Amino acid sequence: MKFVIAATGASGTIYLQRLLEQIDCGAHEVYLVMSGHARQVAAQEVDRLNIPAGVREQGENDLNVPFVSGSARFDAMVIMPCSMSTIGRIASGSGESALLRAADVFLKERRKLILVPRETPWNLIHARNIVTLLEDGNTTPPASTSTPRLRA
Numbered sequence: 001m002k003f004v005i006a007a008t009g010a011s012g013t014i015y016l017q018r019l020l021e022q023i024d025c026g027a028h029e030v031y032l033v034m035s036g037h038a039r040q041v042a043a044q045e046v047d048r049l050n051i052p053a054g055v056r057e058q059g060e061n062d063l064n065v066p067f068v069s070g071s072a073r074f075d076a077m078v079i080m081p082c083s084m085s086t087i088g089r090i091a092s093g094s095g096e097s098a099l100l101r102a103a104d105v106f107l108k109e110r111r112k113l114i115l116v117p118r119e120t121p122w123n124l125i126h127a128r129n130i131v132t133l134l135e136d137g138n139t140t141p142p143a144s145t146s147t148p149r150l151r152a
Helices: 013-022 036-045 084-091 098-108 124-135
Strands: 002-007 029-034 056-058 076-082 112-117
Touching (some): 029 036, 084 112
Parallel strands (some): 002 029, 029 056
């Protein structure tokens, strides 16, 4: 299977780390995209983000990656942690970076898109953005101590 894993600037790097530890990169094609803010938060929250061998790191602004095209067949995308700012941009259809463009492609192609917001409490705008994405078929579990597993 082919997966895109992304992280934005919300606190919760440990959730990303746990997800990366769960994926068998020998059996799956895995791409990682981290926003600049995600990298800053990661540096503050963990000593070192351990990225498994086989994970293909991509720049957040590189629109020449395969997962930003609907013709590339990817199975799922997870954004964890996902800031409310990113959720708002995705809900509005913004595609100004590879991360946002990929999320837009996953929505339009009806592929599995999982957003894991870390921020609470929500205001009404946050809730409306989440509802917009839920109505479009997106999965939005809250961040918790159990890491979602991607299974074939």
